[in-house]
Amino acid sequence: MKGGxxxxxxxxxxxxxxxxxxxRKLPPFAMSENTMLYLVQKPAPKGFGLPFTVHGFRSCFRDWAAETQDxxxxxxxxxxxxxxxxxxxxxxxxxxxxxxxxxxMQAWANYLLGRTN
Structure with a gap:
């Protein structure tokens, strides 16, 4: 992580x-920072328009938390x-x-899954 x-x-x-x-038979692994980058660089689903970025996910989380959570x-x-x-x-x-x-994190997951808190 940042700063070691x-x-x-x-x-x-x-x-x-x-x-x-x-x-459970698979060996444990850690995702590198490039794993998410690889996943979000795939073409966006129809209707989404702009490409996704990892920073965009983090920014969405920050905005959601500030606007909807106490x-x-x-x-x-x-x-x-x-x-x-x-x-x-x-x-x-x-x-x-x-x-x-x-x-x-539970509230965020509920939001992403379309559930109410």
Missing amino acids: RDHFVPLSTAALTILRGLD TPGEVVEMALAHAIRNKAEAAYRRGALIEKRRLL
């Missing part, structure tokens, strides 16, 4: 369901693995806000 630091991501129930359905901005920024710019705040922030981020 681990970034733990709490997964939604839908993401966990997908992972549980994978063949989640504090610091939780959203942490979900995006953004660095804390204020050095004093960064020095004292130790927690990962996992539970708050888990709720945010």
Whole structure:
């Protein structure tokens, strides 16, 4: 992850369901940053027009969270693995806000799946 630091991501129930359905005989793997780039560079489905970008997905998440959720901005920024710019705040922030981020990721998954929270 950026800055050589681990970034733990709490997964939604839908993401966990997908992972549980994978063949356990396959060796574990990590996606490189180019994996998503490869996937989004495929032609967009008809009706979408513009090509997709990884940054666009992240931007959509940020806009959705700001406009529709009561989640504090610091939780959203942490979900995006953004660095804390204020050095004093960064020095004292130790927690990962996992539970708050888990709720945010679940709400995002519900939104993407057309479910209401």
